[in-house]
Amino acid sequence: MKVLVVSPPNSNTVIDGASCTVTRPEEHTDWSDFPNLGVLTLASALRAVPGVEPVYLDGTVMPWPEVPAYVEDNAGDILALCVSALTATYEAGLHLCRAAKRINPRIVTIFGNDHITALPRECMSARRGVIDYAFVGNEVVGGFVAFVAALAQGREPAGGYAGLLAYRDGELRGEAQRPEPIYTALDYSLIDRGFDHSRLYRDNFAKRVSPTFHELTGRRVHAGVPVEIGRGCIKFARDDACSFCSIQFGGLWRNSVPDAETAWEVVRAAHDEGFDYLYLTSDELPLTFGKLLRGMAAAPPGWWSALPEDDRPVLVGYARADGLSDERRATTLRSLGVRQLMVGLDAGTPTSLRAMNKPLVSIREANSPFGAEKMFDHNVRALKSAENAGLLLKVGFVVGHLGMDERLLRENVDSMKAMLDSGVGSIASLDVEVLSPEPGSLDFKMLLDPAGALARARELGVTLPDRNRHEELARRWRDTDLIDRESAMADYVEAVMPGLTLDDLAAARAEVRRYGKGLGVTIGG
Numbered sequence: 252m253k254v255l256v257v258s259p260p261n262s263n264t265v266i267d268g269a270s271c272t273v274t275r276p277e278e279h280t281d282w283s284d285f286p287n288l289g290v291l292t293l294a295s296a297l298r299a300v301p302g303v304e305p306v307y308l309d310g311t312v313m314p315w316p317e318v319p320a321y322v323e324d325n326a327g328d329i330l331a332l333c334v335s336a337l338t339a340t341y342e343a344g345l346h347l348c349r350a351a352k353r354i355n356p357r358i359v360t361i362f363g364n365d366h367i368t369a370l371p372r373e374c375m376s377a378r379r380g381v382i383d384y385a386f387v388g389n390e391v392v393g394g395f396v397a398f399v400a401a402l403a404q405g406r407e408p409a410g411g412y413a414g415l416l417a418y419r420d421g422e423l424r425g426e427a428q429r430p431e432p433i434y435t436a437l438d439y440s441l442i443d444r445g446f447d448h449s450r451l452y453r454d455n456f457a458k459r460v461s462p463t464f465h466e467l468t469g470r471r472v473h474a475g476v477p478v479e480i481g482r483g484c485i486k487f488a489r490d491d492a493c494s495f496c497s498i499q500f501g502g503l504w505r506n507s508v509p510d511a512e513t514a515w516e517v518v519r520a521a522h523d524e525g526f527d528y529l530y531l532t533s534d535e536l537p538l539t540f541g542k543l544l545r546g547m548a549a550a551p552p553g554w555w556s557a558l559p560e561d562d563r564p565v566l567v568g569y570a571r572a573d574g575l576s577d578e579r580r581a582t583t584l585r586s587l588g589v590r591q592l593m594v595g596l597d598a599g600t601p602t603s604l605r606a607m608n609k610p611l612v613s614i615r616e617a618n619s620p621f622g623a624e625k626m627f628d629h630n631v632r633a634l635k636s637a638e639n640a641g642l643l644l645k646v647g648f649v650v651g652h653l654g655m656d657e658r659l660l661r662e663n664v665d666s667m668k669a670m671l672d673s674g675v676g677s678i679a680s681l682d683v684e685v686l687s688p689e690p691g692s693l694d695f696k697m698l699l700d701p702a703g704a705l706a707r708a709r710e711l712g713v714t715l716p717d718r719n720r721h722e723e724l725a726r727r728w729r730d731t732d733l734i735d736r737e738s739a740m741a742d743y744v745e746a747v748m749p750g751l752t753l754d755d756l757a758a759a760r761a762e763v764r765r766y767g768k769g770l771g772v773t774i775g776g
């Protein structure tokens with residue numbers, strides 16, 4: 252029996268009338284340049300289930316009509332259809348499940364990943380009969396495999412599956428996820444077993460990633476893949492993520508492979524498969540995985556040391572700017588073959604940085620060296636140390652926050668420009684985004700909770716617009732599983748940013764982008 256594990260495409264690209272769930276989608280084409288690691292992980296883990304043939308299908312790259320066609324052609328032999336859905340792709344996933352159920356109602360549909368983890372009850376109650384089961388969280392591979400094994404044996408899977416969310420006796424019941432190691436036994440051959448994905452990934456990579464990377468670094472790369480040696484961010488340790496961060500870190504704030512040797516094995520496995528551009532999935536590297544990275548740098552394996560530098564795999568990943576202000580960390584990353592880092596820069600007034608929850612310490616620890624007042628300096632130092640270490644940064648700014656008004660917006664824009672001036676040598680490319688209240692983030696919670704927003708505003712010393720209007724807007728977003736991103740953004744501005752509109756924030760974004768362009772920085776790339 253086949254078990255399909257599918258990554259759907261961005262919903263508005265395949266469903267007429269579906270709202271666009273990413274801003275400026277023309278700039279976000281990179282999702283079809285790499286295999287999908289979550290889907291590959293689940294498919295690889297399913298090999299352990301007797302009688303089950305896992306099928307990897309990535310709708311972000313294969314022509315979408317071929318996915319329902321595959322379901323139709325194999326309908327009698329499909330045990331389960333498992334969908335890995337982000338907010339951007341959730342609606343397309345629902346369409347596929349509806350089509351599958353029409354063809355063969357016995358196909359079991361299972362959802363997982365960030366969207367349903369952020370909105371579990373909303374999705375399950377709105378989609379009864381379309382979504383049969385969900386797995387909520389990250390540490391769910393063991394529970395999922397055991398669950399599919401029960402289905403394959405024809406047993407009614409009653410309970411005991413970490414992360415499972417299901418209706419039982421008319422009630423929605425959830426089971427907690429359980430700590431589990433990072434899954435590393437990937438079978439890369441599954442990527443092309445059901446459909447020749449690799450050819451398309453490589454074509455896209457050659458057109459989109461390779462030329463820009465060559466221009467920026469002088470290095471030619473040919474194929475990319477996400478690689479997981481650790482997941483998490485230091486901010487999750489106190490459950491105190493940046494306000495706009497929608498990453499669902501699950502039951503563990505940090506999880507990683509056990510040691511440097513295993514991390515190198517993961518790198519080697521990807522390199523042996525022909526990938527030379529490895530996209531580290533860790534949400535933050537230098538502050539969160541310092542020990543692991545130092546261990547890797549201290550004991551590079553023979554196969555890696557023997558390769559000329561230009562033949563070694565290139566690593567790219569994420570870092571907090573204050574994690575790079577110490578030059579030793581930047582040098583460690585560079586020594587491991589990291590060439591490029593994605594960094595959210597922290598420009599803006601201390602009030603704005605606190606409102607975005609960016610500092611590593613809480614509002615009450617104002618005198619800490621990691622407080623909001625020190626962030627601009629940390630960032631300027633980070634840009635310098637990245638330049639000295641030969642790291643190129645893809646930097647991002649977010650415009651907008653709870654309590655932002657015209658004055659704060661102006662001060663933020665000026666501060667962003669000043670930071671760009673100070674970092675020209677290390678900034679490879681710049682992206683500026685208007686704040687989007689993504690499900691799972693504190694900003695999304697504040698959109699839905701006017702009383703909570705007011706309490707937070709008081710704590711921050713900022714004012715909010717009309718409370719009654721916020722109530723009206725919040726009602727639109729409660730109990731809904733489909734998020735129209737642009738409308739949510741506009742409503743959030745109206746609800747929590749006095750005197751501002753989405754157009755004001757978009758104009759500020761354009762101003763910073765123009766300024767960056769004037770300094771010779773690539774925009775978007």
Ligand code: B12
Pocket residue numbers: 258259260261273274279280281282283285286287288289290292293311333334335336337338339340361362363364365366369385386388389390391392395477479482483496497498499530531532533534689690691
């Ligand atoms: C690497 C990465 C990318 C890469 C690679 C994507 C790819 N094709 O694999 C690139 C840069 C291309 C990318 C693009 C985008 N990304 Co991205 N990305 C990530 C990142 C950093 C790691 C994801 C990953 O590979 N993790 C490792 C694998 C093993 O874990 P996993 O995918 O989470 O899967 C595990 C569990 O979630 C679960 N699971 C997942 N699916 C399913 C399905 C079932 C049935 C079950 C049972 C379980 C299950 O089991 C898996 C094993 O543990 C995450 C942040 C994060 N920490 O998750 C953001 C993240 C997933 N991306 C995000 C976004 C928004 C995007 C974009 C829409 C950005 C844009 N505007 O263009 C695109 C769309 C991508 C797409 N449609 O494929 C958001 C999603 C938020 C949301 N609620 O939707 C995240 C959370 C980051 C964030 N907060 O901004 N991304």
Ligand code: SF4
Pocket residue numbers: 484485486487491492493495496497498534535571595
């Ligand atoms: S530093 Fe990045 S990963 Fe960590 S909480 Fe903030 S936005 Fe999320």
